[in-house]
Amino acid sequence: MTRRILTATAAVCAAALALSGCSQDDAEPKQGPAMQTAADPRGTEGPPNSGEEDDLANFKPALSWEDAQKQAQEDFDGDFRAIQIALADGGEIRYDIEMASDERTFTAAYDAKSGDVISTDEEKHDSKGQVLSLDDYVGLDEAKSSALDVLPGRMTKIRLATGSDGTAAYTIDISPEQDGETFEVVVDAESGKAHRSDD
Numbered sequence: 738m739t740r741r742i743l744t745a746t747a748a749v750c751a752a753a754l755a756l757s758g759c760s761q762d763d764a765e766p767k768q769g770p771a772m773q774t775a776a777d778p779r780g781t782e783g784p785p786n787s788g789e790e791d792d793l794a795n796f797k798p799a800l801s802w803e804d805a806q807k808q809a810q811e812d813f814d815g816d817f818r819a820i821q822i823a824l825a826d827g828g829e830i831r832y833d834i835e836m837a838s839d840e841r842t843f844t845a846a847y848d849a850k851s852g853d854v855i856s857t858d859e860e861k862h863d864s865k866g867q868v869l870s871l872d873d874y875v876g877l878d879e880a881k882s883s884a885l886d887v888l889p890g891r892m893t894k895i896r897l898a899t900g901s902d903g904t905a906a907y908t909i910d911i912s913p914e915q916d917g918e919t920f921e922v923v924v925d926a927e928s929g930k931a932h933r934s935d936d
Contacts, residue, residue, distance in 0.1 A: 790850075793822060793892035794881055796830065798849035802877045805847050809834040812857065813843035816868040819898035822849055831855055835898075837865045867899035874926035880907040883931040884922040890914050897926060908934070 790796055800808070806820055815838040822832050830849040835842060842862045846855035874897070875883075881892065890913040899905050905926035912919045921934040 790828065790830065791824065791891070793824065793830075793895055794885060796849075798822070798830065800832070800847055800849050800852035802832075803871060804852075805832040805834060805849070806871055808847060808852070809836055809843075809845050812845055812854075813859075814838065815841070815843055816865065817871075818842075818866050818869060819896065820869075821894065821896040821898075823894040823896075837862065837868075839865060867903060867905075869897065869899065869905055871897075874905055875924075875929040877907075879929050880924045880926070880931075881909070883924050883929050884909040884911060887922050887931045887933060888913060888920060893919060 802820065802822065805822075806817055809820075810817065813836045815836040817834075818837050819835040820832065821834075822830065825831055832845075832847045832849055834845050834847070836845070837843070840861060841859050843857070843859050845857045847853065848855055877895070880897075881895070884892070884907070888911045890911040892909055892911055894908075894910040896908045897905065898908075907924040907926055909922045909924065910919050911922055922931055923934050924931040
């Protein structure tokens, strides 16, 4: 009878150890991924615009090109005349927008990252100048792509306005990757065709 008790006790102990080992094995994989998720909820994507804020070719502003123009129209009762986005000193990326009424020119600067108004100014003018409509021209992304086909590199400034001949064009400043010198690429706002201004 003692032998039966010892055998039964040994069997119960072996079963308990086996169950104990199983529950520990099951618990570890469940805790691993949960702990990793808690430690870095973003995964490997990183913050928005990571590494893109020094190149307008890839930068995705909080305030879009079109929304910046609409904001200026809300802030001033006039016609849209020009828009520019540029990298400024200290990491600022800003829009500069020109509007015109019959008698006054309005300029506004907006922070492209936050949408906040940086500054506004009004002054009298002799001529309203050429009026623009973003709907009449190729979009900003197409203009950037055309410019990069002509001259690959880092974009630092993009402006849409009319030239002295009355035609609308994007002028885009690009620094080629091999050196720090900046060149200007002109993109016809109606056709999307691009060329270097020094060609």
